[in-house]
Amino acid sequence: MIPRRLTETDADWGSWATAYHTTIVGALEDLLFRTVPRPGPAPLDDRPVVVPETVLDGSARWLAAHGAGDLRSLSWAARGHAAAGDDEAAGALLSAAAVHPGYAELVRGASRDVAVATADLAHRLDVVDDVLVAVTALAEESPAPEPPTGLRQRPADATDRDRSRLLVADLVGRRGVPPLATEDAERAGCELVAGCRTAVEDYDLAWFTVAVRGLVRLPHLPPRLVRDAVTFLCAQQDRSGAFGAPLVDDPVERLALHREWTVLATAALVEASEPTT
Template sequence: MEDRAVAWLAARRAMLDPRGARPDRVLFARKALIETAFLAGLRARLDDAPLTGDYAAILEQVEDAARQPSYREMTARDETALLLYAGTYAALRLCGRDAPEFGRVIRQAVAGGYAAAFERVPYRQLDLLHTLYLCGIEHDPSSMDAVLPFTLLCRRPNVLKLTDRDVYAVTHTLFYATDFGLREPAWPSGFCPGEGVELLEALLVLAEARANADLVGELLCCLYCLGVADSHATDRAWSFLESVQEDNGRVAGPEGILHPEAEAMEADFRHWAEGYHTTVVAALAGLLERSPRRGEPPSPPTAESVPLGPHLQRAVTWLCDASLAEDHRAGLPGVTAAALGASALRERGLARPGLAHYAAQLADAAPSFWQEQGAEVAGEFALALHQADICCPSLDAYLRATAEVVASLDDVPADAAAGVRRLVGLGVLRPGAAPAVPRQAPAVPGRAQTGGRHAFPFQDAVSLCEARESYHLGQLAATVRVLVKGGWGLHRITRDAVAFLVAQQDAEGAFGYPASDDPAARGKARYSWTRSAVVALAAAVESGPAG
């Protein structure tokens, strides 16, 4: 991968020269120049073999552009862009091509009281400190560690809330703080690098699910910087990059990487501009993968989950009370969900008043009502009544009639298997009287944490992100339930989804903030969201230690 990527970059190295760029593309060319130059600098730093072939060709192009006054003297005139020029100088220096006059201008700018002094966000401050270090400009390397506590990486961010820009802040923090794997930072108190690995692997799932090769490449590089070289995450990321690399070595960037106005650019330039950065990243991944200078991988972190019991208990209490005020069509699913939650808490008495109320209200309900409610709601309500020793004659009659129909079938469709098992569990259908029921594939508890080679479901990862962005709490809760039942309850993505969900609980115990002044709309939304949240949290409490 590295060789083909570097060959593609070298073949188009003329694009890096700002002198040949149109006025509106000069800044873009300067950015591409420093990023490609830095790749050559890291190659010289991580591999003792001399630069030859395509790497040497890139270096010659960089050196030729950087020796021109029109480039290096911009350091003194455009102080806000100091890192564009200092990074190029650092790369030349790493390659043994020091340019004393270029270095003098950079030192002068740094000492001028602004270029290295104006306010920067934390990861950009790390960029400055790292670049000055590579330029040989005196500064205290430990000052990098003083910046780390303020970075997004070390603040335990919720992965579902991170934008692409946030993810780049995380990856670049790791590049600079670890000096691309050559330095062990003094991590902030309470943070362990294993947490960083967990975060990177979760972000890799989301990046690959969205086919973003640029982020996949940067996240893979970060895992290498932390010493993680042989894991399911690195294997998947590497395979993904190989699958998207074109025959000529180019790796296309994600959709929208260029401004919409780029559509008006000539095809050759647009083709290069859309792919050069991701191709640089792919080459860097190859370089880091073969580097012998990585440290040991950190120990995995202990999964910390939000205690869910108190949240679920308050939600069950609220839902039971709210269900009593609903009509029976809306109220029955609510009280059934509350019963599921109470059962998970081993406090079935919480739901008993609601169960008794609806059992009495629906004692003479028509079979069509139960059919309308669906097998899952009717079955779970029946199970809750059975456990509470409460009788509902119309439901009992409906279940017996359903059992007779099932017994007459030659086989059971797969999508009806759960309902048939429920009938057997309720005692209304003898196991021997039922036709062959498709076997249920067992969940694999903890497979995400035991080193198994299963991949987190991409569709569910995207569903969680979309649900959070659109504030579709019902969709988010339903996806959490599926993931928990599938054995992914302790995965970072699922845990962060649960953390987001419980953060939407209000002081009364209901879930969701409708941001509406209409009382009817508010009540309907909160009732629906709370019902979904209770079902999801009940599954989470039953599956693990989070309760």
């Protein structure tokens, strides 16, 4: 810093001294920049989403033991085992169900999507024909619906929760074909991220799991964002393998919530481990 008394005495000298001083400071700054490494921007965190096999296996075992006794619970339990790398457990679960006296009734009450997924898994695992015959027959009763070409318009009076559910239904139904337009993908991502935040604040685990199922189908989203959502969902699993902590006193109601949350969480995590985009 040049003393003011020197620059005020001689204006010309003061101007020269100030310029000289500024040049020296600039040179020193440049030298410092060249010789002392500075931290650059943080590297892009593009690590893939990884779902722990123990989480998938735990939820699959819980559903197999405590599920609602429908093909939906059975199918996701088997797919959970398969996603955890335990094809033997998945095949054993499907085989045991196929010889159960009530299996035919169980199959008749299933949706087409669940039937198709179960038949595909049974075929891949080379499970007994009884499974394939019963489930494939149901799957073939009606032709596969045409995937939507874009995001459908949702009712203006729908709640944010219902909007998320309808949006994810579109994403699941598309199965990645045809690719979603960039504008639609960005809008879907913003809605689902906002939905995740609200669901966490309200501890609406059903809403959160549905939103995660949509997030893993949007490849343009930052991997860290999707990974954080999946990590939070995994953290909601208790030691038994069930998901969530229902704040209800009635044991029947609590079990029903555990069943619904666990089957939804298993679906989201299975698809997060093998994204269908």
